[in-house]
Amino acid sequence: MPTRTKMQIGKGDGDFRPTAVPPMDPIAKAVHLRAPVTDGMKEHFAPTDVSPGLEVTRFKPIANLVRSRKFQFFLILPNQIIFWLVIFLGLAGTVVPGLNFGTAITWYVWFALVFVMMVVVGRAWCSMCPFGGFAEWIQRASFWKRTQKALGLGIKLPESLAQYGLLFSVGMFLLLTWIEEFFNIAGPGVPHETSYMVIGIVSSALLFFLVFERRTFCRYFCPLTAVIGTVGTMGSVAGFRTKDRDVCVECKTKDCMRGGENGYGCPWYTWPGSADSNLTCGLCSECYKACPSDNVGLFLQRPLTSLVAPRRRRPDVAWAVAGLLGLVLFQQINATSAYTTLDGALNKVMSFPQYPNPIDYLGIIGAITAALGGIGWLMSRAFARRDLVFTGGGRTFIDKTSKFRAYFVPMMYGLVPVTGADYFARQLPKALKHASRLVPSVAAWFGDGSTKSYLYNYRILSNPHIVLTQLVVVGLGLVGSVWATWRISGRELAPISAKPLAARFAVEAMALATGGAILFLYVIMHAAS
Amino acid sequence: MTFTLDSTMRDLHGAAPKVTILVDRCAGCQECVVRCPTAALSMDTGNWVAKADQSLCVGCRQCVRTCPFSAIEVEGAMMVGPRAETSYRHPTNLLGDAGEIREGILTLEAAVAEASRCLECPDPTCVRGCPVHNDIPGFLHALREEDLDQAQQVLRRTSVLPDICSRVCDQAVQCEGSCSWSLAGGQPVAIGALERFIADNSEIPPAERVSEAAEGLEVAVVGSGPAGIGAAWELVQAGAKVTVYEKQDQPGGLLRWGIPDFTLPSEVAMRPWDQLMEAGVELRCGEEVHPDRLSELLEHNDAVVLAQGAGVPMRPPVPGTDLDGVMDATQFLTRSYAALERHQGMDELRVAAGSKVRPPKVLVLGGGNTAMDVARSARRLGASAMCVDWMDRRFAPVRPDELTEAEAEGVVVKFSTTLAALEGEQGRVAYAKLSHTRQESAKEKPEVIEGSIETEPVDLVVMAMGYRNDPEFSPVLPGTPIRKEVKPLPDRQWTASGLLANPAPDFARHMPVGKLALGRDGALSKAALPFGDRCWAAGDALVGPSTVVEAMAQGRRAGHAIIARHPQRPARTAEPQPPSSTRRVLIAYESRSGNTKAVAGRLQEALNPISAEVTCLPLNRVGAAELAEADLLVLGTWVEGFVVARVGPAKATKAWLAQLPRMAGVEVALFCTYGVDPKGTLAAMRKPLEAKGARVVAEAAFGRRDVEITLAELLGRLVRQPGTGGVKVARRS
Numbered sequence A: 001m002p003t004r005t006k007m008q009i010g011k012g013d014g015d016f017r018p019t020a021v022p023p024m025d026p027i028a029k030a031v032h033l034r035a036p037v038t039d040g041m042k043e044h045f046a047p048t049d050v051s052p053g054l055e056v057t058r059f060k061p062i063a064n065l066v067r068s069r070k071f072q073f074f075l076i077l078p079n080q081i082i083f084w085l086v087i088f089l090g091l092a093g094t095v096v097p098g099l100n101f102g103t104a105i106t107w108y109v110w111f112a113l114v115f116v117m118m119v120v121v122g123r124a125w126c127s128m129c130p131f132g133g134f135a136e137w138i139q140r141a142s143f144w145k146r147t148q149k150a151l152g153l154g155i156k157l158p159e160s161l162a163q164y165g166l167l168f169s170v171g172m173f174l175l176l177t178w179i180e181e182f183f184n185i186a187g188p189g190v191p192h193e194t195s196y197m198v199i200g201i202v203s204s205a206l207l208f209f210l211v212f213e214r215r216t217f218c219r220y221f222c223p224l225t226a227v228i229g230t231v232g233t234m235g236s237v238a239g240f241r242t243k244d245r246d247v248c249v250e251c252k253t254k255d256c257m258r259g260g261e262n263g264y265g266c267p268w269y270t271w272p273g274s275a276d277s278n279l280t281c282g283l284c285s286e287c288y289k290a291c292p293s294d295n296v297g298l299f300l301q302r303p304l305t306s307l308v309a310p311r312r313r314r315p316d317v318a319w320a321v322a323g324l325l326g327l328v329l330f331q332q333i334n335a336t337s338a339y340t341t342l343d344g345a346l347n348k349v350m351s352f353p354q355y356p357n358p359i360d361y362l363g364i365i366g367a368i369t370a371a372l373g374g375i376g377w378l379m380s381r382a383f384a385r386r387d388l389v390f391t392g393g394g395r396t397f398i399d400k401t402s403k404f405r406a407y408f409v410p411m412m413y414g415l416v417p418v419t420g421a422d423y424f425a426r427q428l429p430k431a432l433k434h435a436s437r438l439v440p441s442v443a444a445w446f447g448d449g450s451t452k453s454y455l456y457n458y459r460i461l462s463n464p465h466i467v468l469t470q471l472v473v474v475g476l477g478l479v480g481s482v483w484a485t486w487r488i489s490g491r492e493l494a495p496i497s498a499k500p501l502a503a504r505f506a507v508e509a510m511a512l513a514t515g516g517a518i519l520f521l522y523v524i525m526h527a528a529s
Numbered sequence B: 001m002t003f004t005l006d007s008t009m010r011d012l013h014g015a016a017p018k019v020t021i022l023v024d025r026c027a028g029c030q031e032c033v034v035r036c037p038t039a040a041l042s043m044d045t046g047n048w049v050a051k052a053d054q055s056l057c058v059g060c061r062q063c064v065r066t067c068p069f070s071a072i073e074v075e076g077a078m079m080v081g082p083r084a085e086t087s088y089r090h091p092t093n094l095l096g097d098a099g100e101i102r103e104g105i106l107t108l109e110a111a112v113a114e115a116s117r118c119l120e121c122p123d124p125t126c127v128r129g130c131p132v133h134n135d136i137p138g139f140l141h142a143l144r145e146e147d148l149d150q151a152q153q154v155l156r157r158t159s160v161l162p163d164i165c166s167r168v169c170d171q172a173v174q175c176e177g178s179c180s181w182s183l184a185g186g187q188p189v190a191i192g193a194l195e196r197f198i199a200d201n202s203e204i205p206p207a208e209r210v211s212e213a214a215e216g217l218e219v220a221v222v223g224s225g226p227a228g229i230g231a232a233w234e235l236v237q238a239g240a241k242v243t244v245y246e247k248q249d250q251p252g253g254l255l256r257w258g259i260p261d262f263t264l265p266s267e268v269a270m271r272p273w274d275q276l277m278e279a280g281v282e283l284r285c286g287e288e289v290h291p292d293r294l295s296e297l298l299e300h301n302d303a304v305v306l307a308q309g310a311g312v313p314m315r316p317p318v319p320g321t322d323l324d325g326v327m328d329a330t331q332f333l334t335r336s337y338a339a340l341e342r343h344q345g346m347d348e349l350r351v352a353a354g355s356k357v358r359p360p361k362v363l364v365l366g367g368g369n370t371a372m373d374v375a376r377s378a379r380r381l382g383a384s385a386m387c388v389d390w391m392d393r394r395f396a397p398v399r400p401d402e403l404t405e406a407e408a409e410g411v412v413v414k415f416s417t418t419l420a421a422l423e424g425e426q427g428r429v430a431y432a433k434l435s436h437t438r439q440e441s442a443k444e445k446p447e448v449i450e451g452s453i454e455t456e457p458v459d460l461v462v463m464a465m466g467y468r469n470d471p472e473f474s475p476v477l478p479g480t481p482i483r484k485e486v487k488p489l490p491d492r493q494w495t496a497s498g499l500l501a502n503p504a505p506d507f508a509r510h511m512p513v514g515k516l517a518l519g520r521d522g523a524l525s526k527a528a529l530p531f532g533d534r535c536w537a538a539g540d541a542l543v544g545p546s547t548v549v550e551a552m553a554q555g556r557r558a559g560h561a562i563i564a565r566h567p568q569r570p571a572r573t574a575e576p577q578p579p580s581s582t583r584r585v586l587i588a589y590e591s592r593s594g595n596t597k598a599v600a601g602r603l604q605e606a607l608n609p610i611s612a613e614v615t616c617l618p619l620n621r622v623g624a625a626e627l628a629e630a631d632l633l634v635l636g637t638w639v640e641g642f643v644v645a646r647v648g649p650a651k652a653t654k655a656w657l658a659q660l661p662r663m664a665g666v667e668v669a670l671f672c673t674y675g676v677d678p679k680g681t682l683a684a685m686r687k688p689l690e691a692k693g694a695r696v697v698a699e700a701a702f703g704r705r706d707v708e709i710t711l712a713e714l715l716g717r718l719v720r721q722p723g724t725g726g727v728k729v730a731r732r733s
């Protein structure tokens, strides 16, 4: 029989009340919850735990702001307005892409800004995202109020799918990028295509929000969530975390998960009590509002902490990094003349109308991903200690363990900074050449914008300078990767390798080679243009 | 003992349960781990997610119900043996037989075997489902150890009527419907039968005095039914002098004549009264207390508990109910009870039969509990009986066991049938015109099918369509019967227990057991709040027609509140007031930036040494239960609004005040913390409080700079003896 420990009556504040007459709380007397497991808890979370000094919500004005239920609404609102404008102007505005506000803001400014936010903050975009934001308003039937009834079916994503974590998102991102390349939407191309794309995202978000519970869409399917999640782990915001884990472990209500008086249960399936990275915190602040013990805070952390520190490694993140790296490398390779020849030939054979041929698109990305996997496999065979058993984990994709995974997964985490930098560098030319077009595109509403105006043709940086900037950005990413790989391999690969130092150097070499390849491709791309 | 699984049980059930933890979504919160009855769940401390030992899992699915992130799934059979069949007695000759029909569990072995089906759940949902919150795993544990006295003692902590409740409770929608096995879709532990086994097979202890807490209190209880018994028991055990007024010439109320002997034998029904009288409770039978006598009672007693029940029968709005030979269930049951007890026929039936050779035909209007009791009593008195109910058989709120028993005893039960009119011959009822109804779902009201009337010859008609509260009591019990509501955001610990996650299990006839239980619990905590200065209400008088067990629980709760509050009648207040050191203070605050909370903390510190007890809680955690335990409520809020416009108490405070329960007799001190100007904040708080009967004794507004002075002044007011009226100490800087 379970040990009968007296249940703490959930009155909080430790105010146990002695009374003259015995208090009548027969339920509390009959409840005898098991003691929660705490062995190993401290050790598990020590590397990722935030320091109280870095709590942003320590400052009262910030705390009041974040506690307000309207806080997220007002973060979402401006983006909401802009994105409906994008849709509207894309369909009804000028057809000159550079002069259409919809295309100009989306492709010159927004994409680059989202990347900056990812690298600096993490999921800042998710907290203000108009797609999920819009769908969530409808799901909750409320703009900001805490309501108790959800619209829609509220189905939970079955285990058979949920085990693949971020991989659906990678798939969606690949699909979207292919569509975008095929129609040259991001070029930017014809403005109404941007509108259709945005409408497509909003309506699929809405569909998912109405079928599944909480932010299943954001956690698993949103085309951006894998990119933001993985690249965001470099960010300096740790997210909403528990202030005192012991309080959370003893907490009898878990309002932050189930929803409480003033806040919803975490829409992202994250528990502040066990969050060890910012990967799945959408910074929505619901847990902060819901916790009756005021035990949640918004914390800062040193850059790259969420990348190097967590003890729990996720294979979906590793494969997502490999796939995303494959995609961004494809986007560099496609600027080479060798690729143009290949694509042209393939299209002719298949009678496919134009670039990019889906076979070479998926083929190249797949090949890069497979190559990364192959390197991981070789490393595991070369270095793993023979006296260790690597199997014995779970049965599902997410919790299986193997010798291969023991090397591949940490290795891929190490590549996040250089991958992120590469994505960012790819966005730079558009932003650095054309961001100023935002002004004439706004003027265009009043019939005042012109492709001849000064700002339309203004270049923030010249082409050679842009390439240089790209190289510097990727270089910085590479430095980050080298450092992260060194730290990660020291903690995770050294103990399982027969030759620890050799293993660490080998993965470092791989990180360097990846960075080198990216840099090399930028030089070639420049030469090609 | 540890719950073990033997392999034979696995064979018996086919597919063993399989637990799957969705490691992607599992946050390692351990809500499932702390509640798994078999310790099948533990933590994978490497990844900080839950992990399962499949061989220990019994498939009770509590983990599924309690996981906040729906990150755990269980498939496969439930590893539990078949539920014990309790025996029934089928009388071969029904005529005049008033013996008990249900026999319960007969042997200790059988009882222990059934008790072993209990998992002793760490968060037992059955306890929440039981209206008195009996510690079910606790008494079943003792029973398994074959320690019946210990089991009895566990029961007595919460119930003074275990022998009665176990016979009359509708367990399917209470304890058993809320049992883990039932929530998982299986057959629950036979809690009711086991409770009865314990109550019947061990000594029921007398109502001895156990404390001096109510020494010197004199309390009048109106009504001697289960609510009155609960209140009297609680009070007499604490040393109070209790007088019970009963309008009938025998005590027991519904227990005695309302529930026939074949369900609840008289010896069992009278047991509590024998014990209460032995304990010195004064019983005044044949004295009906009208509402206008209340003030007189209050004059001579320190407190009054109104537990007169809800005894006004409902009548169908059809012609002919004033004919001779039409009576209501109360009349019928009282007389049939007497007739069966004396082994005689019943006069009304004899008159109804007249000179006919066939047995008299009794038509019972209604298909619920009471209707079945009437019909079955009629059968025992030699009549034929037919019940008509306008609900569809599928949706009628009737207990299946009672329906089966009634039908086995020859009662004809017609659902989807309603009375259109009664017709008489020479002023005496002779025919009933019955219409058919149609009902497609439980939610919709049955609809009468036009032109479907058939005529049925009848000799006696009994109206058993239910009861309602006596409107004469409305002025003294405003707001009754109170509704058993569930707030949109239910109590967080109830949610955490998982009881609300399976809204309507099969076993509970698809009734929402969790919601029902929570509603009952809300009403129960309201039984602690007085109406007017020293008047409490419990049982059907408080909540409308309900159950025996609820009435008893509310009676006890009211009794407990009286002991805790220790009210005194005016004639006595000339005696010195109790010093403030016996006062229990509740400080409730609504704080945003922490200023109000800080002031509340300071007050707590200051009041602590001079009060019996000081509790400090955020406003959203203060409900009826907390209020009931306080003699002085100190209510604090921050001031909302822009410098000049819409200044007032915080929205949350206003919302809280709007849903305030009765506050009669509670002293209240108000304070607010403001930045610029509190304006009418305190007045806005005072009004709703006074409307509910509270007495505001002090008010204070705390500005930024004058906290210390204001605090001192407010404390000055609060340390003085209560009863000096409201004094404003608001300071404006």
Ligand code: SF4
Pocket: A242, A247, A248, A249, A251, A252, A253, A254, A255, A256, A257, A272, A273, A287, A290, A291, A292, A293, A294, A295, A296
């Ligand atoms: S954050 Fe708050 S609500 Fe959530 S587990 Fe911790 S103490 Fe409980």
Ligand code: SF4
Pocket: A239, A240, A265, A266, A267, A268, A269, A270, A271, A272, A280, A281, A282, A283, A284, A285, A286, A287, A288
């Ligand atoms: S509820 Fe808390 S943990 Fe969950 S996404 Fe929002 S801020 Fe992050």
Ligand code: SF4
Pocket: B017, B019, B035, B036, B037, B038, B039, B040, B041, B052, B056, B057, B058, B059, B060, B061, B062, B063, B064, B074
């Ligand atoms: S089904 Fe019951 S026994 Fe099995 S793991 Fe869940 S809680 Fe434990």
Ligand code: SF4
Pocket: B021, B025, B026, B027, B028, B029, B030, B031, B032, B033, B049, B050, B066, B067, B068, B069, B070, B071, B072
């Ligand atoms: S209750 Fe759910 S989220 Fe919490 S530890 Fe169990 S499976 Fe994981």
Ligand code: SF4
Pocket: B129, B130, B131, B132, B133, B134, B136, B159, B165, B166, B169, B171, B174, B175, B176, B191, B192, B195, B549
């Ligand atoms: S009192 Fe009634 S509901 Fe409670 S345990 Fe006993 S039989 Fe069940």
Ligand code: SF4
Pocket: B117, B118, B119, B120, B121, B124, B125, B126, B127, B136, B137, B178, B179, B180, B181, B188, B189, B191
């Ligand atoms: S009776 Fe049912 S719910 Fe109650 S402790 Fe036993 S198994 Fe659990």
